[in-house]
Amino acid sequence: MNCGEFNRLIASVLNGQIDEEQIAPMEEHRVHCAACREELHRQAEVWSLLKSVSEVQPSPGFHEGFFAMLEQKMTERGYVIPDSEKAAYQKLRSGTRTEGG
Numbered sequence: 001m002n003c004g005e006f007n008r009l010i011a012s013v014l015n016g017q018i019d020e021e022q023i024a025p026m027e028e029h030r031v032h033c034a035a036c037r038e039e040l041h042r043q044a045e046v047w048s049l050l051k052s053v054s055e056v057q058p059s060p061g062f063h064e065g066f067f068a069m070l071e072q073k074m075t076e077r078g079y080v081i082p083d084s085e086k087a088a089y090q091k092l093r094s095g096t097r098t099e100g101g
């Protein structure tokens with residue numbers, strides 16, 4: 001596995017959509033490559049923020065403020081949402097919820 005492949009798979013890992021057979025090669029690359037280790041850590045932070053939004057039931061004002069803050073943080077860190085995740089992100093941002101509410 002190279003850095004490009006690793007980076008492509010980070011979103012899948014954070015989504016829990018990684019194939020089991022890809023976990024070992026990723027882990028091996030992560031151990032040897034400091035850059036990818038940091039990248040994974042950085043994106044994990046952003047995704048933990050995203051997840052917290054889908055798990056709580058914030059007030060409308062909180063929701064707006066949260067995404068404003070999140071996008072500012074992403075800009076600061078140079079994080080770009082992968083094309084494959086943009087639809088999911090827009091859904092979250094618009095406040096659409098899958099069940100209940």
Ligand SMILES: [Zn+2]
Binds near residue numbers: 002029036
């Ligand atoms: Zn790497």
